[in-house]
Amino acid sequence: MDDNILEMRSITKTFPGVKALQDVTLKVKRGEIHAICGENGAGKSTLMKVLSGVYPHGTYDGDIVYDNEVVEFGDIKSSEDKGIVIIHQELALSPYLSIAENIFLGNEQATRGMIDWNKTNSEAAKLLARVGLAENPITKVADIGVGKQQLVEIAKALSKRVKLLILDEPTSALNDADSEHLLDLLRHLKGQGITSIMISHKLNEIEEIADSTTIIRDGKTIETLDMKADSVTEDRIIRGMVGRDLESRFPDHTPNIGAEVLRIEDWTVHHPIQHERVVVRGANLTVRRGEIVGLAGLMGAGRTELAMSVFGHSYGTGITGRLFMDGKEIHARTVHDAIKHGIAYATEDRKKYGLNLIEDIKRNISVASLSKISERGWVNDNEEVKVAEEYRASMNIKAPGVTAVTGKLSGGNQQKVVLSKWIYADPEVLILDEPTRGIDVGAKYEIYTIINRLADAGKAVLVISSELPELLGICDRIYALSAGRITGEVPRAEATQELLMQYMTKVKD
Known part of the structure; x- marks a missing residue:
């Protein structure tokens, strides 16, 4: 046989x-x-x-x-x-x-x-x-x-x-x-x-x-x-x-960090159904202009819940705490409010929440910013195509054209469409939740390059990732969460997987 x-x-x-x-x-x-x-x-x-x-x-x-x-x-x-x-x-x-x-x-x-x-x-x-x-x-x-x-x-x-x-x-x-x-x-x-x-x-x-x-x-x-x-x-x-050696899996980057953009103070979030259950407790966090900040934690630590609650209370109930943009307190109780104040959130589940898979690339890119290409309630189709083509080129989205159905793209190209959508919205703070999940090493490198480009443009970037080497490779500072609490803050020069894991498994402050 x-x-x-x-x-x-x-x-x-x-x-x-x-x-x-x-x-x-x-x-x-x-x-x-x-x-x-x-x-x-x-x-x-x-x-x-x-x-x-x-x-x-x-x-x-x-x-x-x-x-x-x-x-x-x-x-x-x-x-x-x-x-x-x-x-x-x-x-x-x-x-x-x-x-x-x-x-x-x-x-x-x-x-x-x-x-x-x-x-x-x-x-x-x-x-x-x-x-x-x-x-x-x-x-x-x-x-x-x-x-x-x-x-x-x-x-x-x-x-x-x-x-x-x-x-x-x-x-x-x-x-x-x-x-x-x-x-x-x-x-x-x-x-x-x-x-x-x-x-x-x-x-x-x-x-x-x-x-x-x-x-x-x-x-x-x-x-x-x-x-x-x-x-x-x-x-x-x-x-x-x-087809080549990746001498480094992370592109070289020299940060140019400026003033504080986002500050979260004493942020507490309760579960949307079990209202008595606290999911995020007393979180304090800052992100500065030109800075890439990581958020590390084990499953259930509250990373995504923190990010979504900041993004227009799109998760949780009984949310308390204060939110500041450029030193001024803001109130972002809806997603529309968050976008208006310059906060964007790219979800970890791009297929379910980040994209309309049966819609084409151009509409997925423009959907969060239709007012930019609309007049009197009508979308300018020519302008929408022009914008999408620009992002297809600059983000290296591999597709026959911007009218291609997004659901037929590979995972890496779908992620580039998600990023294009939020970059076109021109936020001051971009929260990326598991931005390279399900993506191969070559596409990951491209995503890291895009993240660096955003930071170089003066944006504040917050990256949530389950891969500690990824956070160590691209972030300037890293916060660690455990059981809904921020248990540590580590600058890049001092960060190691062992130290982060200590904070991520810490029971109490």
Whole structure:
């Protein structure tokens, strides 16, 4: 029997005006964990959609050999019947159904045409035990976190007798603990003979777990690395991804810091539903002109809640404290007020809150500042296109044109559209919440360059990030939060991951 469970030969996939894949070849050994790396838009997800039947046979050129036979999948069900299951980055679970209902959706446990709920729940419980999830099968998916939802997706795959499991950015939205649990589960499944293909931008995880790594660049296979035999490092993977060495992952920057722009005093925020619960307590923070300030904290520390509450009370209730812009107290109780006072907030969830994915690039860029291109309530279409084209060029947004649908762009290009929207609004303070989440190292470098450019233009930038090396690489000062309190403030020269972690895990001031 062939050592390879999968071989994709000369796969070419073309969309109107774009060749997404060109003669891509991929070989995956039985029982291994095989990583696929590449910049945003390199063709990784497209290749997996070809494999799983999302793009059916006939819409691409080339052959797929699976389990020693040439296969031609017409849809997802065809690939699942052969034991190939894909878990997309955007989880395909219904929040209103129970865990058990989600696991067996489309594969119901029925007796004489009627769903056997006892069997459904008992079988779901067995699958949950296999993935290490101690939840009642009747629990609604809406009531569990995203880390547990990812495990439900894997349990769902196991219910389909999966042989080849494909995971697209499985840890992009997970905290460190959930990510480690997921990686342990993949190792456990490997021990059961299940082969996994993992697409990820987290190179440290790939270095830790992958047996082999295939690098794709610009729709072409560059190379496949044996992670153990070749002693592969993160820098080696990066070189393959971007086609050059990134001598520094962060662009050089000499700050020119001026006067204070934003000051937050004694800021306290309560939970929007559990009103007695304090989410942010007595926060004090300043950001100066030309300064990049970081906000570090573990999941649940209150970073996003602090930022959103400052941005027009868009999170929380019972908000108290004082807000100052250029030394003058302001009152920003709505998003409109915040924008008017020169505060902008780029959300951590660009797909859900930052963009209208079914709208084009030009409208997404102009939407927060329509008054700039409007007269008597009418949008000047020519001016809107002109502005969008300027940002497409200056931000290096890779798209056929500004009328391209934003939802079809890669994650890095979507993030550039979000930044373009807020830069066009010309704020004095720009709050960036996880600005590089789900973005490859090459695109990250471009985002860092844009952040530096904003600071050089005299803007005050506040960056929230779960990646401590990122904060250490781009920030001039860093605040740390723990359990809703600011527990430390560290200048760049003194900041280390160890020191920040001490503050981030501090229980009391």
